[in-house]
Amino acid sequence: MKKHLVVLLFLFVPMAIYLLACNTQPTAKPNAGDDKKQAEDALLPTIDTSKIPNDSMGALIRYGRNLMLYTAYYIGPNGVNGKYLGNKMNCTNCHQDAGTKPFAFNLMQSHDEYPQYRAREAKVLTLAERVNNCVMRPGNGRPLPLGGREMVAFLSYFKWINSFVSEEQKYKGTKPLQVELMDRPASPTVGKELFVQHCQRCHGLQGEGLMEPDGTTFKYPPLWGMSAYQPGSSMHRVIKQAQWLKANMPYDSAKWFAPILSDAEALDLAAFVNDDIQHKRPSPATLDYPNAIEKAIDYAHPPFADTFSEASHKFGPYQPIIKYWKDKGWKPTY
Numbered sequence: 001m002k003k004h005l006v007v008l009l010f011l012f013v014p015m016a017i018y019l020l021a022c023n024t025q026p027t028a029k030p031n032a033g034d035d036k037k038q039a040e041d042a043l044l045p046t047i048d049t050s051k052i053p054n055d056s057m058g059a060l061i062r063y064g065r066n067l068m069l070y071t072a073y074y075i076g077p078n079g080v081n082g083k084y085l086g087n088k089m090n091c092t093n094c095h096q097d098a099g100t101k102p103f104a105f106n107l108m109q110s111h112d113e114y115p116q117y118r119a120r121e122a123k124v125l126t127l128a129e130r131v132n133n134c135v136m137r138p139g140n141g142r143p144l145p146l147g148g149r150e151m152v153a154f155l156s157y158f159k160w161i162n163s164f165v166s167e168e169q170k171y172k173g174t175k176p177l178q179v180e181l182m183d184r185p186a187s188p189t190v191g192k193e194l195f196v197q198h199c200q201r202c203h204g205l206q207g208e209g210l211m212e213p214d215g216t217t218f219k220y221p222p223l224w225g226m227s228a229y230q231p232g233s234s235m236h237r238v239i240k241q242a243q244w245l246k247a248n249m250p251y252d253s254a255k256w257f258a259p260i261l262s263d264a265e266a267l268d269l270a271a272f273v274n275d276d277i278q279h280k281r282p283s284p285a286t287l288d289y290p291n292a293i294e295k296a297i298d299y300a301h302p303p304f305a306d307t308f309s310e311a312s313h314k315f316g317p318y319q320p321i322i323k324y325w326k327d328k329g330w331k332p333t334y
């Protein structure tokens, strides 16, 4: 009799937990029509791939778009066109919809914005050099040759998507959504609970993601571990990641115009994902930012221009840091 009870418990407890977990999932499902309408209402630029020309320029634009979508296949560790990236992530994993989704590190205006002074290197970079930054970190790879077919294809594609941005659409959807900063530090402990609730079903309990059956790339990309982005990537910054999460995750339900996560939840989740005490990542070649006064305040790698600790830069609270900087007449970025 007792044995049966135990068996029943084994059956029912996980089932109850499963049902409870399902109940916490949002019921709203993404709807492409919805997206397009919201984008049009907000005057956000969108592209039309049927307008890619059928000439040699068009061939490069198409290849550039494919490089964004299928990066690992073409130039990943076993890339058919060259082995450049050190991991099997794709550019579109962060720059969603091949760099055209609003508030997903959107790249539609990047071609207009370079050459540009970059604080990380403390020099003016071309767009090609900026592409190589992402190839090296988060991509954990080695730079693409600047005049090679792959780089020319990336740039051709960026120029083409840029042509869909009208004068009145400038700077719309290209900067991340803002999150309201908290009075307390972002909490990896709270973030872990939220992760189990909202993220684990795709990214896995160990943040390992899910590889496609053919092994070329991920269906769900990894969030930490040796196959994920390194420290020193912008995605490793808690505020920056929270801004992106708010607009884009959970993947199947969040919309920039209808986020699932609250600002505090996005910050706590980003703190958990990016907690280096719990999670390993590949070592970056350099962390640079030669001028500490040009570091983003959530770029938590010393030396710092101020007196705040590494933990404060990492998790906050950020307002005291922002205030300190403003009082000094410096310009805090995050």
Ligand code: HEC
Pocket: 068, 071, 089, 090, 091, 092, 093, 094, 095, 105, 107, 109, 110, 113, 127, 130, 131, 134, 135, 138, 139, 154, 175, 176, 229, 233, 234, 235, 240
């Ligand atoms: C792990 C996430 C991630 C991946 C993967 C990734 N990037 Fe990025 N990328 C970022 C972040 C974060 C930024 C900075 C965005 C910001 O500051 O708002 C960025 C910035 C850029 C920029 C500069 C945009 C601008 O207008 O200043 C370019 C160009 C770029 N990435 C290209 C690529 C390419 C090409 C790939 C694939 C080889 C790639 N990225 C892969 C996260 C990623």
Ligand code: HEC
Pocket: 092, 093, 094, 096, 097, 195, 198, 199, 200, 201, 202, 203, 219, 220, 221, 222, 223, 228, 229, 235, 245, 249, 250, 251, 252, 261, 269, 273
């Ligand atoms: C339904 C599955 C699903 C859920 C749930 C989900 N994600 Fe994702 N996530 C994805 C997919 C797919 C991508 C890649 C997006 C693309 O390629 O367009 C991604 C990309 C990411 C990335 C950037 C790429 C990387 O690997 O670094 C981060 C960070 C991330 N998710 C965090 C989260 C967090 C935190 C949650 C919980 C709030 C979450 N995700 C919930 C499917 C999911």
